[in-house]
Amino acid sequence: MSTTGIDLRTTYLGLQLRSPIVASAGPYTGDLDRLAELVDAGAAAVTLPSLFEEQIEHETAEIDRLFSLHSESFGEATSFFPEVDGYNTGVDAYLALVQAARDRVDVPVVASLNGTHIGGWLRYARLLEDAGADAVELNLYTIAADPAVSGLSIEAEQLELVALLCEEIHLPVAVKISPFYSSVAAFAVGLQDAGASGVVMFNRFYLPDLDLETLEVQARIALSTPEELRLPLRWIGILREYLRISIAGSTGVHSGEDAAKLLLAGADVVMTTSAVLRNGPGHIATIEQGLVEWMREHEYGSVGEMRGAVRRDAAADPAAYERANYIGNLATFTSRFLGERRR
Numbered sequence: 343m344s345t346t347g348i349d350l351r352t353t354y355l356g357l358q359l360r361s362p363i364v365a366s367a368g369p370y371t372g373d374l375d376r377l378a379e380l381v382d383a384g385a386a387a388v389t390l391p392s393l394f395e396e397q398i399e400h401e402t403a404e405i406d407r408l409f410s411l412h413s414e415s416f417g418e419a420t421s422f423f424p425e426v427d428g429y430n431t432g433v434d435a436y437l438a439l440v441q442a443a444r445d446r447v448d449v450p451v452v453a454s455l456n457g458t459h460i461g462g463w464l465r466y467a468r469l470l471e472d473a474g475a476d477a478v479e480l481n482l483y484t485i486a487a488d489p490a491v492s493g494l495s496i497e498a499e500q501l502e503l504v505a506l507l508c509e510e511i512h513l514p515v516a517v518k519i520s521p522f523y524s525s526v527a528a529f530a531v532g533l534q535d536a537g538a539s540g541v542v543m544f545n546r547f548y549l550p551d552l553d554l555e556t557l558e559v560q561a562r563i564a565l566s567t568p569e570e571l572r573l574p575l576r577w578i579g580i581l582r583e584y585l586r587i588s589i590a591g592s593t594g595v596h597s598g599e600d601a602a603k604l605l606l607a608g609a610d611v612v613m614t615t616s617a618v619l620r621n622g623p624g625h626i627a628t629i630e631q632g633l634v635e636w637m638r639e640h641e642y643g644s645v646g647e648m649r650g651a652v653r654r655d656a657a658a659d660p661a662a663y664e665r666a667n668y669i670g671n672l673a674t675f676t677s678r679f680l681g682e683r684r685r
């Protein structure tokens with residue numbers, strides 16, 4: 343119970359958290375000082391930026407060397423790092439970040455792996471466990487751009503990958519997905535069946551832009567807006583009744599009200615990156631304060647009471663989460679819009 347008399351506690355991936363507000367992967371969680379500021383402001387857990395499959399594959403030979411050196415040392419993180427001095431690569435730096443984050447903050451630290459292909463790199467996840475991560479988030483960020491590869495085969499490989507990762511490590515595994523599956527619902531349930539402990543909905547892809555002067559294609563990252571919250575809101579609202587595993591709501595959480603919406607739809611935690619990049623790490627406290635105020639005004643004593651209170655099967659109008667009333671909505675918007683224009 344917090345000093346406000348409101349119980350913000352929640353459970354995510356089997357981990358007990360003081361509040362449902364988590365700092366998702368981004369530049370601040372990769373910087374130890376900013377990471378500590380996020381936690382000081384109330385972040386209940388932190389996800390580190392991703393380590394990429396490509397980075398790991400690149401260093402497979404070195405990793406093989408590590409595995410042979412340390413084949414008996416798993417579970418003994420303290421003895422691990424001194425012996426790999428000199429192994430100064432991206433992979434090594436990531437392990438060091440995990441360990442330093444673990445030492446610096448007293449909330450769960452989630453390490454993040456980005457990868458989509460089954461391969462030797464998966465063994466690397468065990469090193470994250472050794473380095474002290476409390477959980478692993480598998481970030482399935484990929485663009486299905488090859489017309490010769492079907493959606494079915496992509497999804498089958500990804501589900502197998504999740505199953506293999508879950509077998510490989512003892513840590514809980516969350517899977518961060520995009521909203522671009524032909525059936526988000528079937529894929530999320532597939533993740534649960536594959537052994538995942540949680541699903542993060544959703545990652546947010548950067549989109550290319552064209553510079554009309556130079557005709558260069560530019561890879562630009564733009565921060566999210568609260569409007570984008572409606573995508574995870576829909577899917578969390580629909581999927582809560584089918585998922586026993588944890589759900590993290592991600593994309594568009596900028597305020598306490600945004601957090602309240604995703605919790606009501608059924609999220610166990612909400613995650614935020616853009617809002618803290620825009621407003622600074624201290625913004626986590628602003629989101630928490632806004633959530634507490636909303637709960638007090640609406641007479642919710644705990645996050646547990648709120649969670650899923652407006653999921654699809656509990657909502658006054660369940661169809662609003664789906665396509666139903668699409669025609670009605672379009673008609674209402676059109677007549678209101680044209681009416682305002684005429685005035």
Ligand SMILES: Cc1cc2nc3c(=O)[nH]c(=O)nc-3n(C[C@H](O)[C@H](O)[C@H](O)COP(=O)(O)O)c2cc1C
Pocket residue numbers: 366367368369390391392393454481518544545546563564565566567592593594595613614615616617
């Ligand atoms: C600059 C930047 C870097 C990011 N790096 C990662 C990353 O390494 N791994 C990851 O899973 N997500 C990464 N993300 C995505 C965020 O964790 C988050 O899912 C996304 O920004 C949507 O949440 P938001 O609306 O709160 O920003 C990054 C986002 C930004 C803006």
